[in-house]
Amino acid sequence: MTDRPIPSGDTSLLSRMEVVLDGLAALCRLITGVALVVLTVIFGWLVFGRYVLNATPTWVEQAALLLVMTIAFLGAAVGIHENTHLSVAAFRTIAPRWMRTLFVVVTDLLLAGFGLLLLWQGTKLTMFKWGSMIPLIQLPEGLRSLPLTVGGGLILIFTLGHLMRLMAGRDPRRDTIG
Template sequence: MSNNPDHQTGLGPVDALFRGIVYLCRVITGVALVSLTVLLGYQVFGRYVLNDTPTWVDPLSLLLIMLIAFLGAGIGVYEHTHLSVVMMRQAVTARIRTAMVLLTDLMMAGFGGLMMWYGWQLTAFKWKNDIPLIGLPEGLRSLPLTICGGMILVFALGHLVRVLLGRDTRADSVE
């Protein structure tokens, strides 16, 4: 069986929506990565050539790093490329493996739900304050956490439904 998410079946239009979300997140993280590179280059240029360090680059760079890291983590859950230890699952029978996969997907969905819930509360709490030097809402720093939690929740539930339908194509969860 393939580990490629493009071969995921069983959810029809939902799979197309998931692939669209992942594609959009890839574009956003790609633009953020290029922007981060340009910003850091500008900071070095300002510091060593202009002898005037642009102070606003650091907080903006941290914001971009949060965006890249958390959207990337959500993509990893969908594509099943996140860090996982499958040695135990591969050493047991197919029936026990299925139970372990179900439990893992349930735990991932729960973790994603908690990330989304508490991330949203943190984002709402911090939204009224501004990030120093750039004047953007402080809640933007935790918004990627909230979005990532939602992605993990939805993608883990999608994996769970595929397992229950017998259409899970993840290489370590099927015979």
């Protein structure tokens, strides 16, 4: 989260963790950005092939599904890290400060559990499907669920980072905590 000031010369574990998490989020943004550009280009090729060449490239749909999964799950993880995910804050906003903090902790614990569930079940699904191939592009079928697995792991890691910062009194989510 780039809006969080890190004291200069601070080499604590928490500061180093924040740098690593920010780097992971930046990498995810880069990957999703590239995936979005590739998705746009291949759909342009689909339209060109269909209407100009009169030969529809059939592999585009399968490749697009992989790209959309990557964009969705890595983008969701970045949303957790940057606290830009959908959130209903009406009760949190009107609650006393101690209760707001409790709501944030409960929300973070639920998100961590959700990330763990995605990671666990996504890993099982990826391993189960890895032996078969995706038609038309001949890549392992497990690639379809790999973004689910990676996104779940990142949601878990980013949420645990929020909890660690909250417990250390360095949580930047002042708008939700108070």
